[in-house]
Amino acid sequence: MKRHDLNGTWLMTMDGHTYGRQMFIEFENEQIVHYKVAEQSTNGTLERELLFKEKLSATKNELVNEDRIRLYRMGETHFIISETESKSEDTEFATDYVRIEPTMTYLTKEEIQKLKFKIVWNNEEFNFIFNQILDNETIQEINQRLGRKGSMMFLEEMNETYFGSIYDNDIRRTMMAIKEINPDKIILYGFPAKPYEVVSYKTIKT
Numbered sequence: 001m002k003r004h005d006l007n008g009t010w011l012m013t014m015d016g017h018t019y020g021r022q023m024f025i026e027f028e029n030e031q032i033v034h035y036k037v038a039e040q041s042t043n044g045t046l047e048r049e050l051l052f053k054e055k056l057s058a059t060k061n062e063l064v065n066e067d068r069i070r071l072y073r074m075g076e077t078h079f080i081i082s083e084t085e086s087k088s089e090d091t092e093f094a095t096d097y098v099r100i101e102p103t104m105t106y107l108t109k110e111e112i113q114k115l116k117f118k119i120v121w122n123n124e125e126f127n128f129i130f131n132q133i134l135d136n137e138t139i140q141e142i143n144q145r146l147g148r149k150g151s152m153m154f155l156e157e158m159n160e161t162y163f164g165s166i167y168d169n170d171i172r173r174t175m176m177a178i179k180e181i182n183p184d185k186i187i188l189y190g191f192p193a194k195p196y197e198v199v200s201y202k203t204i205k206t
Contacts, residue, residue, distance in 0.1 A: 009159055010069065010097035011177060015192040022175050024048060024158075025097055030056050032071075039172070041165075044109065046158040067099040068196065098190050102160035104180040112162065113155050116204035117186050121195065127204060128164060128176075128186065130155055143169075164188070 006027035014022065022037045032055075035048040060072040077091040105112065117128040126134075133140060134151040143150040148169045156165045162181070166174040179187040179197065189197040 005063065005066065006069070008099045008101070010099050011175065011190050013096045013098060013190055013192040014174065022172065023051070024100075027056065032056050032059065037172070037175075041154075041156045044154070044156050046156050046163070048158075064096065067101075068096055070094050070096050096192065098177070098196070100159065100161040100177055100190075101179070103162040103178045105162075105178075105182060107182065109155060109157075109162075112181055115181065115183060115186070117200045118202035118204055119186075119188065119198060119200050120202075121188075121191060121198050122193070128188075128200070129153060129204070130164070134166070 008026070010025045012023040012025070021039065024035045024037070026033045026035070031053045033053050034051040036051050038047040038049060041047065062070040062072075064070050072092055072094050075091055075093050076088045078086060078088050080086050107115075113130040115130075119126050119128045130153055132152065134153060135143065140150060142148075151166055151168045151173075153164050153166045156163045156175070162178040164176045164178060165172055166176075175190065176188045177190040179189050181187070184203060185199070185201055187197060187199050191198070
């Protein structure tokens with residue numbers, strides 16, 4: 001890979017098996033610089049905390065496309081055989097990172113947060129709505145009994161890129177990068193698997 005192909009900031013994609021805070025990487029002087037995101041944003045602005053640096057040449061990597069890089073790391077997979085027996089196997093794990101870009105929009109933050117879209121990704125349908133409880137009534141009842149706040153999405157920003165960040169009980173779980181948004185269209189990216197980008201024209205009328 002050529003050094004100039006790796007400019008910018010790259011968001012780590014996360015699936016249902018990924019735990020921990022969201023992370024970003026940047027490439028500087030043939031090194032990969034890893035950052036984690038602060039647990040809470042400041043007035044919607046994301047703040048980064050330096051984690052570590054490593055040599056790019058020392059990693060196994062693959063450029064999936066010009067805006068998506070895959071890093072491979074060795075780890076262990078644990079298997080439960082019985083109540084008293086388990087085993088571990090060395091496993092190669094792959095993590096994708098996508099280059100973020102400034103969101104294309106003519107709307108203000110306040111106007112964006114009033115929009116509501118229906119999103120379909122991999123046959124999974126969900127509502128893209130800011131500052132409202134996302135859980136269904138049954139889950140809301142359970143959360144109320146347990147004293148949990150449930151899931152809500154907030155608009156957050158880094159380097160002129162907007163994100164729809166889903167928090168569960170005040171803990172950020174997912175970040176969807178917004179490529180473009182206007183009153184009747186939204187493009188999201190940063191998904192862990194294909195399709196890597198989703199376009200929706202399905203607005204939710206209230």
